[in-house]
Amino acid sequence: MNKFKYLFCALLLLSPLAWGAEDFKVLSFHDIVQKMDVNSEPDDVTADNLINYFSWLKANGYSVVSIQDVINAKKGGKPLPDRAIVLTFDDGYKSFYTYVLPLLKAFNYQATLAIVGSWLEVPENGKVFYAGKQVPRSKFLSLKELREISQSGLVEIASHTYDLHHGILGNKEGNDMPALTTFEYNPKTNQYESDTHYLSRIQSDLSRNNAWIKRETGKSPRIIVWPYGRYNSAAQKMAKNLGMDVAITLDDGENIELQAEDSIRRIYLIDNPGIDDFVANLREHPPALQRVMHVDLDYVYDKDPVQQEKNLGSLIDRVITSGVTTVYLQAFSDDDGKGVAKSLYFKNSYLPVKADLFGRASWQLKTRAGVRVFAWMPLLAFNPGPEKLRDLDVVQSSDGSKGIGYLRLSPFSERSRQFIKGIYTDLGRYANFEGILIHDDATLSDKEDASAPALQYYAKNWGLPANIETINQNPAYKEKWYKAKTQMLTQFSIDMKEAAQQYRKPISLARNYYAEVALNPQSEEWFAQSLPNGLQNYNWVALMAMPYMEKAKNPSQWLNRLVSETQSLPLADQKLLYELQAKNWRTDTPIPTEELSSWMRTMRIKGIHNFGYYPDDQFTNNPNIELLKEELSAKAALQ
Numbered sequence: 001m002n003k004f005k006y007l008f009c010a011l012l013l014l015s016p017l018a019w020g021a022e023d024f025k026v027l028s029f030h031d032i033v034q035k036m037d038v039n040s041e042p043d044d045v046t047a048d049n050l051i052n053y054f055s056w057l058k059a060n061g062y063s064v065v066s067i068q069d070v071i072n073a074k075k076g077g078k079p080l081p082d083r084a085i086v087l088t089f090d091d092g093y094k095s096f097y098t099y100v101l102p103l104l105k106a107f108n109y110q111a112t113l114a115i116v117g118s119w120l121e122v123p124e125n126g127k128v129f130y131a132g133k134q135v136p137r138s139k140f141l142s143l144k145e146l147r148e149i150s151q152s153g154l155v156e157i158a159s160h161t162y163d164l165h166h167g168i169l170g171n172k173e174g175n176d177m178p179a180l181t182t183f184e185y186n187p188k189t190n191q192y193e194s195d196t197h198y199l200s201r202i203q204s205d206l207s208r209n210n211a212w213i214k215r216e217t218g219k220s221p222r223i224i225v226w227p228y229g230r231y232n233s234a235a236q237k238m239a240k241n242l243g244m245d246v247a248i249t250l251d252d253g254e255n256i257e258l259q260a261e262d263s264i265r266r267i268y269l270i271d272n273p274g275i276d277d278f279v280a281n282l283r284e285h286p287p288a289l290q291r292v293m294h295v296d297l298d299y300v301y302d303k304d305p306v307q308q309e310k311n312l313g314s315l316i317d318r319v320i321t322s323g324v325t326t327v328y329l330q331a332f333s334d335d336d337g338k339g340v341a342k343s344l345y346f347k348n349s350y351l352p353v354k355a356d357l358f359g360r361a362s363w364q365l366k367t368r369a370g371v372r373v374f375a376w377m378p379l380l381a382f383n384p385g386p387e388k389l390r391d392l393d394v395v396q397s398s399d400g401s402k403g404i405g406y407l408r409l410s411p412f413s414e415r416s417r418q419f420i421k422g423i424y425t426d427l428g429r430y431a432n433f434e435g436i437l438i439h440d441d442a443t444l445s446d447k448e449d450a451s452a453p454a455l456q457y458y459a460k461n462w463g464l465p466a467n468i469e470t471i472n473q474n475p476a477y478k479e480k481w482y483k484a485k486t487q488m489l490t491q492f493s494i495d496m497k498e499a500a501q502q503y504r505k506p507i508s509l510a511r512n513y514y515a516e517v518a519l520n521p522q523s524e525e526w527f528a529q530s531l532p533n534g535l536q537n538y539n540w541v542a543l544m545a546m547p548y549m550e551k552a553k554n555p556s557q558w559l560n561r562l563v564s565e566t567q568s569l570p571l572a573d574q575k576l577l578y579e580l581q582a583k584n585w586r587t588d589t590p591i592p593t594e595e596l597s598s599w600m601r602t603m604r605i606k607g608i609h610n611f612g613y614y615p616d617d618q619f620t621n622n623p624n625i626e627l628l629k630e631e632l633s634a635k636a637a638l639q
Contacts, residue, residue: 024070024084024255025282026248028266032095041131042270047099052275054107057085062282066110067156067223067246074261087111088248088266090160090225092120094138097145104154112248113149114160114225117212120146129166143216150217158223159244162209164202165227170432173360177432181230181504192347192430203238210242222246229266232428232505233498236262251506263506290326290540290577291634292612293319294376294437297330297345299618301355311618312361318618319369321625323633326612327365328437328510328542331358331375331427339441340381340407348426350419351384359431366432374435374510375427379493380408381441382420392416398450398468404527406441411492412454421499428500428507435508436500437542438493442511444485444528446472478525485528490537510540512579515550518543518566535571542612545599546581548591559599563606577610578603582623593623600631 030043032050057064063081073080089096092115104111119128119140127134141149149155167176168184180202183192193201206224214220224239229250239247240262247262255265267281300315302308319327332341333354344351345358362373380395393413409416427436447468455466462484464477471477497509517529524530534541545562552558566572580599582591596613603611613623613632630636 024065024080024086026086026088026255026264026266028250028268029087029089029100030091031093032099036272040272043268045269045272047095049272049274049278050099050103053278054103054109056275056279058107064107064109067112070264071246071261086264088114088158088225090114091116091165092141092146092160094141094145097141097149101149101152101155105152108154110154110156112156112158112223112225114158114223114248115146115209115213116160116162116165116227117209118163119165120216121212132167146216150219156223157213157217157219157221158225158248159206159209159213159221160225161227162205162212164205170363171356171359175360175363177363178228178230180227180235181232182432183429183503195429199234199238202235206235206238206242206244210244223248226250229268230505232503233501234503236505249506288325289634290610290612291322291324291632292326292328292542292577292579293322293324293616293632294328294579294612294614295330295616296334297357297361298334299616300361301333301345301357308355308357312364314618315361316364316368318616318625319365319371321629323629323635324371324612325634326372326374326435327369328374328376328612328614329358329362329365329433331377331431338406339378339439340383341378342383342385344423346427347430348423350423350426351382356430362431362433366434372434372508373432374437374508375431375433376437376439377424377427378439379442379489379496380411380420381406381439382409382423383407384419392419393451393453395444395449396451396454397445397447399447404443404445404448408441410449410451410454411488412449412457413451414453416453417492421496424496424499425502428502428504431504433504433507435510435539436497438509438511440512440514440544442489442493442529443514444489446482446525449485482525482528483530486524486530486533489528490533494537508539510542510577511538512542512544515544515546515562518562531566531576532569535569535575538575540575540577540610542577542579544581545578545611548584548586549581551586555595556599556602559602563603563608567606567608577612578608580611580613582613582617583615590617590620590622593627596623597628597631600628604631604636 029045031041032047033040033044034047036044036046062083062085064087065080065084067086069080072078087109089100089111092113096113119130122128122137124137124142126137128137128140150157161180164180166179168179168182170177170182171185172187183198185192210220220243222244223246224244225248231249236247245261248264248266250268251263251265300308300311302311331345333343333345341351343354345355347353347356365371365373393410393416395408395410409420411417450468458464459466464471464481471481493511497507501507511534513529513531513534514527516523517527518531545559547555547558566576580596582596584591600611
């Protein structure tokens with residue numbers, strides 16, 4: 001089986017939303033076969049089923065449109081028809097000529113065909129390195145067939161890269177990862193390729209495929225279809241510079257007419273769906289379900305590499321048993337439990353690397369456990385040591401106290417911001433993951449930040465006095481100040497996601513919020529956090545629903561109150577995730593699994609499907625995963 005073809009695609013939760021009048025959906029097909037057998041790939045579709053799909057679309061009022069129709073509508077031309085569908089076929093299989101082209105002619109449908117130049121450039125009697133093995137060149141279109149397809153008037157030829165539809169070595173442990181988004185690791189030098197080499201490699205490939213397609217078809221492609229649906233901002237920019245303004249992905253969600261042309265989403269068809277399942281893909285689905293295990297990578301790390309690998313294997317087995325959809329995986333080291341990153345678990349140029357472990361663990365969790373992995377990262381709480389700290393600015397309190405408790409770099413200091421941005425850029429450069437979880441350090445108290453750069457920022461950008469005491473004495477100033485700080489932290493976290501997306505895209509963004517923010521209207525002033533603001537700006541809001549941490553006398557009543565006061569918020573049913581505690585840090589004892597399960601059961605009874613827990617201790621089996629999975633597993637939502 002092609003181990004790259006499905007690594008990312010199988011992880012995507014396809015949840016297309018209800019169609020608006022100007023929306024469109026894109027279907028992703030691959031090889032079309034006469035019948036399925038033991039050698040079939042998961043994304044193969046039988047010719048009979050393809051006929052059934054096309055017939056059903058025609059009979060039920062769906063309109064198959066071209067990418068050009070989408071572009072015209074975006075530019076103010078003819079609007080898209082209701083129930084607009086775009087057909088795409090990847091990889092350039094022989095079956096496109098044999099089965100698809102005759103059907104397109106019969107139904108008068110248009111389609112996009114994405115071509116990998118290096119595969120089709122192989123001589124007719126040769127072999128193509130495909131899916132990790134050598135396969136006959138005859139599996140793919142001949143050049144004569146490609147030209148006939150291009151001249152049919154029904155098919156637009158897109159670039160699928162020249163030779164990036166495969167994996168390359170991504171770490172010293174030997175994991176192959178998608179060539180387009182991976183900095184190649186050289187085991188001989190123990191080094192990753194440089195930025196210059198990486199960018200040159202991608203630029204050369206995209207240019208070569210464009211030239212090859214133009215030579216063989218007479219037309220340069222204006223569409224790029226990213227292999228495995230993975231891409232980044234750097235590659236997007238290169239593609240646009242080469243004239244490929246349209247990019248087709250495998251991102252989640254709907255396509256709307258005003259959506260950017262460089263991020264068109266698709267429905268990825270697998271398992272040769274029957275007509276009922278095919279129709280279900282087109283119709284409205286509930287929002288994606290989130291069940292989360294929040295994991296300390298410190299528990300996995302060991303100085304002994306053999307023991308560390310055993311620990312990782314144990315974690316993966318545990319995640320599989322749990323049935324969760326997502327793992328929030330620690331990407332920084334927190335040896336002293338203070339929540340401040342002094343070293344990281346990925347290669348970077350800013351803090352010591354405790355071990356290059358995050359990328360390995362993330363990749364194994366995705367490919368073996370089939371979960372989405374979010375890199376759990378501080379936003380401000382980085383301590384590079386006394387020498388480097390002298391060249392940075394830290395958050396200060398107006399009364400000289402430590403304020404909220406974390407040592408944090410000031411988001412108002414340009415040099416501190418650039419330091420943090422560099423860390424996030426390296427996270428995207430050297431690790432494989434789907435999302436980022438912002439740590440609970442993303443907060444500023446009602447006495448912070450009193451650092452010199454912050455005070456200057458308030459005066460210059462917000463028109464406030466450069467003195468916190470003066471600000472707090474004026475109610476209007478005070479409200480303007482804490483609301484501006486709330487938005488500042490939100491925007492800064494989004495900026496850090498964008499930094500990571502320079503080399504890895506798309507990235508979902510989640511953030512931990514304190515429960516007090518939900519329960520006390522005045523708490524925004526104390527924390528610079530706002531739940532409505534978070535729900536508006538993030539993919540997920542991970543609310544710390546931890547009653548013992550909040551000294552609740554009756555934990556169940558406290559949780560009921562938390563749910564009742566948050567579920568009425570706009571977007572809460574789609575984006576709010578309740579993160580329950582599996583340990584009582586005040587007594588340093590585990591929460592009994594039965595109690596944690598009862599909290600999850602209460603969530604389910606109330607119709608809440610997005611929740612998880614922290615921490616997980618694989619060595620003591622706390623919580624007891626066999627018991628907890630009855631409530632935690634995504635399958636439990638169906639029971």
